Amino acid sequence: MxxxxxxxxxxxxxxxxxxxxxxxxxxxxxxxxAGEFIALMGASGSGKSTLLNLLGLLDRATxxxxxxxxxxxxxxxxxxxxxxxGKRIGFIFQNFNLxxxxxxxxxxxxxxxxxxxxxxxxxxxxxAREALSRVQLDHRLDHNPTELSGGERQRVAIARAxxxxxxxILADEPTGNLDSNTGAELMNLLKELNEEGRTIVMVxxxxxxxxxxxxxxxxxxxxxxxxxxxxxxx
Amino acid sequence: xxxxxxxxxxxxSVAANKLRAALTMLGVVIGVASVIAMLALGNGARAAVDAxxxxxxxxxxxxxxxxxxxxxxxxxxxxxxTFTDGLDIASAIPLVERVEMSVAKTLKARFGQNxxxxxxxxxxxxxxxxxxxxxxxxxxxxxxxxSLSADDFIxxxxxxxxxxxxxxxxxxxxxxxxxxxLFSGDDPIGETIWIDRTRCxxxxxxxxxxxxxxxxxYQSDPNESLIMPISTMILFLYExxxxxxxxxxxxxxSGIDEAKEQITAYLREKxxxxxxxxxxxxxxxxxxxxxxxxxxxxxxxxxFSLLLAAMxxxxxxxxGIGIMNVMLVSVTERTREIGVxxxxxxxxxxxxxxxxxxxxxxxxxxxxxGIVSGILAIPLAAALNQxxxxxxxxxxxxxxxxxxxxxxxxxxxxxxxxxxxxxIEALRYE
Numbered sequence: 001m002x003x004x005x006x007x008x009x010x011x012x013x014x015x016x017x018x019x020x021x022x023x024x025x026x027x028x029x030x031x032x033x034a035g036e037f038i039a040l041m042g043a044s045g046s047g048k049s050t051l052l053n054l055l056g057l058l059d060r061a062t063x064x065x066x067x068x069x070x071x072x073x074x075x076x077x078x079x080x081x082x083x084x085x086g087k088r089i090g091f092i093f094q095n096f097n098l099x100x101x102x103x104x105x106x107x108x109x110x111x112x113x114x115x116x117x118x119x120x121x122x123x124x125x126x127x128a129r130e131a132l133s134r135v136q137l138d139h140r141l142d143h144n145p146t147e148l149s150g151g152e153r154q155r156v157a158i159a160r161a162x163x164x165x166x167x168x169i170l171a172d173e174p175t176g177n178l179d180s181n182t183g184a185e186l187m188n189l190l191k192e193l194n195e196e197g198r199t200i201v202m203v204x205x206x207x208x209x210x211x212x213x214x215x216x217x218x219x220x221x222x223x224x225x226x227x228x229x230x231x232x233x234x
Numbered sequence: 235x236x237x238x239x240x241x242x243x244x245x246x247s248v249a250a251n252k253l254r255a256a257l258t259m260l261g262v263v264i265g266v267a268s269v270i271a272m273l274a275l276g277n278g279a280r281a282a283v284d285a286x287x288x289x290x291x292x293x294x295x296x297x298x299x300x301x302x303x304x305x306x307x308x309x310x311x312x313x314x315x316t317f318t319d320g321l322d323i324a325s326a327i328p329l330v331e332r333v334e335m336s337v338a339k340t341l342k343a344r345f346g347q348n349x350x351x352x353x354x355x356x357x358x359x360x361x362x363x364x365x366x367x368x369x370x371x372x373x374x375x376x377x378x379x380x381s382l383s384a385d386d387f388i389x390x391x392x393x394x395x396x397x398x399x400x401x402x403x404x405x406x407x408x409x410x411x412x413x414x415x416l417f418s419g420d421d422p423i424g425e426t427i428w429i430d431r432t433r434c435x436x437x438x439x440x441x442x443x444x445x446x447x448x449x450x451x452y453q454s455d456p457n458e459s460l461i462m463p464i465s466t467m468i469l470f471l472y473e474x475x476x477x478x479x480x481x482x483x484x485x486x487x488s489g490i491d492e493a494k495e496q497i498t499a500y501l502r503e504k505x506x507x508x509x510x511x512x513x514x515x516x517x518x519x520x521x522x523x524x525x526x527x528x529x530x531x532x533x534x535x536x537x538f539s540l541l542l543a544a545m546x547x548x549x550x551x552x553x554g555i556g557i558m559n560v561m562l563v564s565v566t567e568r569t570r571e572i573g574v575x576x577x578x579x580x581x582x583x584x585x586x587x588x589x590x591x592x593x594x595x596x597x598x599x600x601x602x603x604g605i606v607s608g609i610l611a612i613p614l615a616a617a618l619n620q621x622x623x624x625x626x627x628x629x630x631x632x633x634x635x636x637x638x639x640x641x642x643x644x645x646x647x648x649x650x651x652x653x654x655x656x657x658i659e660a661l662r663y664e
Contacts, residue, residue, distance in 0.1 A: 058577065058657045079581045086579015097574045097661065101246050111578040113239050
């Protein structure tokens with residue numbers, strides 16, 4: 001069996017809303033091995049984004065344990081989490097989240113720029129160009145996000161997620177803001193990246209998108225269950 | 235993030251809102267300009283005082299008849315301060331070593347066919363020493379501040395003695411230009427000239443002199459003068475006893491206040507000045523010491539400086555609050571951007587640095603504009619203050635430092651707020 005990238009044990013996230021306590025995620029157990037493509041499905045408010053935020057180290061669990069590549073993350077301080085997040089996790093968002101005043105390559109190089117002293121200016125540019133060429137956008141290096149189409153923007157965002165060679169790519173409704181053709185192209189790209197060995201965890205509510213994954217999990221009222229339609233044979 | 239990256243980010247962000255940044259800078263600009271002008275005034279006042287110090291020694295008291303506004307004109311009040319008063323002060327008050335006296339009048343001088351208007355000065359003999367040591371004029375060709383003796387001022391002949399003053403001797407010393415104009419280049423020593431209807435023998439000629447005080451240089455030419463014993467001038471060239479301008483030399487500078495009191499008491503008695511019903515004296519003379527001049531100069535500069543300091547403080551605080559306000563708006567506008575930066579690995583200090591650098595960039599730019607405006611405003615400040623203002627070089631780094639400090643102090647809170655945003659909420663922000 002390949003290496004375990006993500007493992008959670010009874011991970012729970014509860015919020016206090018005034019006097020009430022709302023449990024968005026209830027004792028979820030999830031294991032993701034290197035090279036897997038996981039889809040998290042569920043209606044909005046089912047807790048799938050909460051789980052993704054926890055996996056992405058953007059949030060802390062109320063209880064339970066989470067190991068990222070064997071590291072217990074609950075004891076890490078805010079800046080240590082930021083460091084780990086920048087190095088080992090790549091994010092793809094529904095609304096792309098590119099910085100409008102930076103060019104395509106600068107957006108892609110941003111995670112490298114925050115790793116103090118590790119990458120020189122030229123090194124950052126080379127790696128950004130490499131990542132952009134992987135998503136067939138090396139002819140758009142100096143374009144601003146506003147000069148790019150929706151599909152191109154999302155490909156820049158994918159390049160940004162790839163540039164650090166992360167342990168896992170977390171995608172939150174990556175096709176949600178794209179038309180169906182562009183969305184299909186993007187899913188093919190993600191599938192290719194998975195076939196090249198990238199580990200991907202994707203949140204979606206679209207079955208057509210989810211079927212590209214080799215494991216599908218269903219979320220309902222904060223409870224995670226592996227779906228019967230999971231393509232385990234893959 | 236490297237400093238270069240941070241600086242580039244700050245520049246882009248400020249450049250994207252040029253008008254907003256410019257308006258925000260205004261407070262800092264005014265504040266910094268006020269700091270520059272304020273320090274220039276203080277510096278100018280100090281320079282003016284230094285000049286006065288050279289002219290008026292620590293052991294000197296200047297005494298003159300009091301002038302007051304009467305019927306819309308400045309007029310001498312009370313009794314005339316006479317030559318005899320001066321002689322009496324010197325002999326009656328032990329603390330006073332000697333009293334130099336002078337009078338001045340424009341008169342007509344004639345020799346043969348040549349006749350011209352000259353500035354006639356009647357002095358005591360030792361007043362010449364006062365002119366030499368006073369440093370207000372010096373022979374042409376000497377470096378300013380050079381140590382000079384009375385001999386350096388005499389071109390030909392000699393200056394008159396105190397005995398000639400007591401004897402009202404009809405002798406005179408000519409200024410350089412006066413001698414040239416009256417004698418057309420011939421040697422004037424021993425010749426007799428007419429001053430109005432009085433004859434007088436030329437015993438000396440001064441070298442060419444220049445005023446050391448640039449402001450006074452063109453007011454009166456020290457070379458178009460004629461100097462004679464004050465007694466001779468009063469006796470022959472005035473119809474009425476003139477008021478004399480005196481400088482009393484005190485034996486010991488530490489006794490100057492006591493000497494001032496004694497001279498006051500002496501003159502009040504002599505001029506029969508009584509206390510009025512409120513216990514005040516209506517003196518008909520004024521006295522001035524180095525301390526008095528210092529007080530006046532400093533008071534004028536201090537009042538205006540205080541005004542500028544208040545203006546600087548208010549502008550800088552208002553400017554700082556303006557920067558804080560704009561930075562808070564900027565943080566809110568860029569919540570999503572902060573979320574993205576946090577998601578790709580930015581640490582809290584990265585976000586703090588980014589926003590702090592942006593506010594420093596705004597305040598420092600304001601500081602630079604303020605320094606330039608302040609330097610340009612120095613002549614205006616001098617005119618309003620009716621005084622002198624001189625750029626104080628140290629005020630430039632100081633003002634710039636203050637501007638940067640404003641950026642740090644007022645940018646810190648917005649920057650800290652930005653760094654403490656929750657990444658999930660920031661990413662979700664619309």
